[in-house]
Amino acid sequence: MSRILFRNANLLDGDNPSRPNATIVVEGERITEVSSGAVTPRAGDNVVDLQGMTLMPGMVSGHYHAAYSIGGEHKAGMDAPATKQAVWAISNVQKALRAGYTSVVGAGTFHDIDGRLAEAIDAGLVTGPRLIPSSRALSPKVTEDEPAEGVPWLKCWGPDDFRDATIREIERGARIVKLFAAAGHAMRSCREMTFEELKAASDAAHERGARTRAHVCGTAQVMKCIEAGVDIIDHADWMDDDVIDALIATNKFVLPSMYTPWLSSADPSLDGAEYYDAEDFEYMRAKVPVANARGVKFVPGDDYGFFDMAPHGDYSKELACYVEQVGISPLDAIRWATKFGGEMTGIPDLGTIEAGKLADMVIVDGDPSVDIRILQDQARIIAVIKGGEVVSGALPVTQRAMAAE
Secondary structure, three states: OOEEEEEEEEEOOOOOOOEEEEEEEEEOOEEEEEEOOOOOOOOOOEEEEOOOOEEEEOEEEEEEOOOOEOOOOOOEOOOOOHHHHHHHHHHHHHHHHHOOEEEEEEOOOOOOHHHHHHHHHHOOOOOOOEEEOEOOEEEEOOOOOOOOOOOOEEEEOHHHHHHHHHHHHHHOOOOEEEEEOOOEOOEOOOOOOOHHHHHHHHHHHHHOOOEEEEEEOOHHHHHHHHHHOOOEEEEOOOOOHHHHHHHHHOOOEEEOOOHHHHHHHHOOOOOOHHHOOHHHHHHHHHHHHHHHHHOOEEOOOOOOOOOOOOOOOOHHHHHHHHHHHHOOOHHHHHHHHHHHHHHHHOOOOOOOOOOOOEOOEEEEOOOOOOOHHHHHOHHHEEEEEEOOEEEEEOOOOEEEOOOOO
């Protein structure tokens, strides 16, 4: 099997500061060698001279609604036919891939679009990032006689109902079950889920090799989700030091999703801005850097496609928000999107550039750890590589080695 040698790379491995003049060897779908110097090519190897361009891991959007096209230039409302929503979902995930996001983690879908789309991508029928499919969002009923079926939510009442719904959604293809555990962060009203309901859903998911994630805000509410075994915490607004301790002790992933709240705070006239509170954003602006410094595993991802202010494709603007508005270093923001994001997918060997890891990588013209805004410029995303294959863009000029140099 021929190899690809990437020479003269500015290596941004997902965890450490960038290193110039690195060589990375890819064979098949995996990285086989990472060297700080030259590597002698074998006959038949493809040699790519990056001439100082950055080679970094493929990024992960960890709170991803593939089927959401409610906002943005092209709209498919929640009541649109499932086939139309599915077509837009294909377009959306391909936008993520072109932007350098080789994996996306579902955070709620319409119908069973995530599950079917993930199958199509895995089968090679559709080009797209690795998609960890989500369920429809399971939301607590306010009264027991409230209708259960809806788009996009599935309403539940009591632990047994949540358990049954979790099992059904997993059977429909979900690998992550979304729970609306408490109001806050753009959700103005929601009956708070009980501990028993949260635990029933999480236990049912874990018994079937799946996970749960919860939309939750509030100190006590986040702590309840942690104690009930929820795997992924969406937002965690108003977390305090005790919550931070618990997040670290239980190795939870947290998706603060601060991009749309920041946009709303900066311009209250934007579509959807009325759902967010400036006080909430200011609290998290102060708290997230503290939690980050202490070791909470944050991952980027927001409600792209739900409001006009955050269309699909704008994913890397969120990274700039964390750097410029929240005070996170560019290297940490990149770590969130690569190392921590890769771990959060649940797929082994993603997230960093190391020997033995899957070759999900992005070639970037420039160093995002110096200027995070580079990642927003599509023209500077030179090539996106997934499992050793170029899936977007093109490699710089490749030379085939005829014999050992």
